[in-house]
Amino acid sequence: MPGARNSAAATRPRALVATLLAALGLLVGFIALVGQVTRGFEYWTFEALRRDDAAGARLLARPVELSGPYGAPWTPWPGSTGQVFLVDFIYTRCLTVCSALGAEYTRMQRALRERFGADSPIRLVSIAFDRTHDTPAALRDYGITHRQEPDLWQIGTPVDAGAQEALLRSLGVVAVADGMGGFVHNGAIHLIDASGTVQGIYDLERWPQALERALALAGVGRP
Incomplete structure (x- = not known):
């Protein structure tokens, strides 16, 4: 019709x-x-977002007990007032980013030793996340390779798997198996204050800036 x-x-x-x-x-x-x-x-990437959170002091690192090749387990933060931590995440079999981070930590360790001796307010911490292979012996070998001095630079694996995952999530650290026995992960230096608040995230080649900011945060500044 x-x-x-x-x-x-x-x-x-x-x-x-x-x-x-x-x-x-x-x-x-x-x-x-x-x-x-x-x-x-x-900000168009997750890494950019977490660095923005760090710049605004919006990232809080969950406390974690670490076990290394030397002595009893320890918990880096919360720490005493004025104490500052420069933290990276590694796995000991890594021959690329982790090796480069180890070399930069050796340089920072030398700078801290020359200025403070054993009484540095800045502590270097490397957290190994490969629970299968990062054994005490592997951690010791990594430290020997990079001339670790345990009174300035601590290397350890989280004692508890759940606490490790909570720490990685709290910082937005990603470690994904690469299908070849290794991991793709964030290769950066995290500046963490005594309360566990992240005050900055630095690419490994910017370790001098990370160290300078850590000194300022600890209240000691430049010599």
């Missing part, structure tokens, strides 16, 4: 408009969500 056909024809544009409006609403909502997640479209 002509009237029915005309009515159906008139309904189709209205349905199309409604569909377009609904799609537009979804698009606007998606853009708003992306803007919120990326903090105003400023």
